[in-house]
Amino acid sequence: NAGVTQTPKFRVLKTGQSMTLLCAQDMNHEYMYWYRQDPGMGLRLIHYSVGEGTTAKGEVPDGYNVSRLKKQNFLLGLESAAPSQTSVYFCASSSSRQGPNTEAFFGQGTRLTVV
Amino acid sequence: AQTVTQSQPEMSVQEAETVTLSCTYDTSESDYYLFWYKQPPSRQMILVIRQEAYKQQNATENRFSVNFQKAAKSFSLKISDSQLGDAAMYFCAYKEKSSGDKLTFGTGTRLAVRP
Numbered sequence: 001n002a003g004v005t006q007t008p009k010f011r012v013l014k015t016g017q018s019m020t021l022l023c024a025q026d027m028n029h030e031y032m033y034w035y036r037q038d039p040g041m042g043l044r045l046i047h048y049s050v051g052e053g054t055t056a057k058g059e060v061p062d063g064y065n066v067s068r069l070k071k072q073n074f075l076l077g078l079e080s081a082a083p084s085q086t087s088v089y090f091c092a093s094s095s096s097r098q099g100p101n102t103e104a105f106f107g108q109g110t111r112l113t114v115v
Numbered sequence: 116a117q118t119v120t121q122s123q124p125e126m127s128v129q130e131a132e133t134v135t136l137s138c139t140y141d142t143s144e145s146d147y148y149l150f151w152y153k154q155p156p157s158r159q160m161i162l163v164i165r166q167e168a169y170k171q172q173n174a175t176e177n178r179f180s181v182n183f184q185k186a187a188k189s190f191s192l193k194i195s196d197s198q199l200g201d202a203a204m205y206f207c208a209y210k211e212k213s214s215g216d217k218l219t220f221g222t223g224t225r226l227a228v229r230p
Contacts, residue, residue: 043220106159108158
C-alpha cells in the first residue's frame, strides 16, 4: 500500500541551484498535483496534471516547472532556487473529477530549505 | 475564483469535550465537494470527512460530523469526545464537480487538545 510517494523527504539547496522532486503514485490516478505549504497560508497549488502528457498552472507556478511523462509520475523542477521557495511541498493524486472517490491522496511532503 | 476561509487560526479543547471548527467558502457553482483534512505533526494529510453539495444530509464519520449550510456557504466540522490524538492542523477544502481539476484549501486551524 504505497499510495503516493515523494522523494526526497528533506533537502537543503543553495540559492541558484536546481533540483527535481519526484512524485510517484500506484493507484492509477489520472489527476496529480503539486502544492506548497507555508505557515498561515494553507496549501497553494503550484501545477497540476489531468492525465499523462498534460500539465497546467495553478495558483503559484512561477519559478517551477513540471512534467508528466508517465501516468504514475509527476515531477516538480526548480531551475534556479530562491529563498522564497523554502517551503514544504506536497504531491497529491485523485482518481476522477466526479464520483465517490474524488478526494485527493497525499504524499508525506518534502521539506525544502533554500539558503 | 473559489476561495475558502478558515477564520480560526488556533483552537483549544478539553479532552472528552466537543469543539467546532469553522469554514466558509465562496463559489458561484451549485454542485461541488467539500472536505476536511487533518494534518498531524507527522505532516501526513489525512481525509477526515467529505460532503457533496447536492446532498442535504450532513456527513458523519464516527466522532466527526459536519454542519453544511449551503445557502450560507458554511461547512463547519464538529469533533465530539475529543481525544489527544485529534491534536493537529485541520484544513477545509473545496472542489468543483463540473471542472473539478483543482482542490482549493483554507489556511488551516491548529487544534490543541488539553488533557
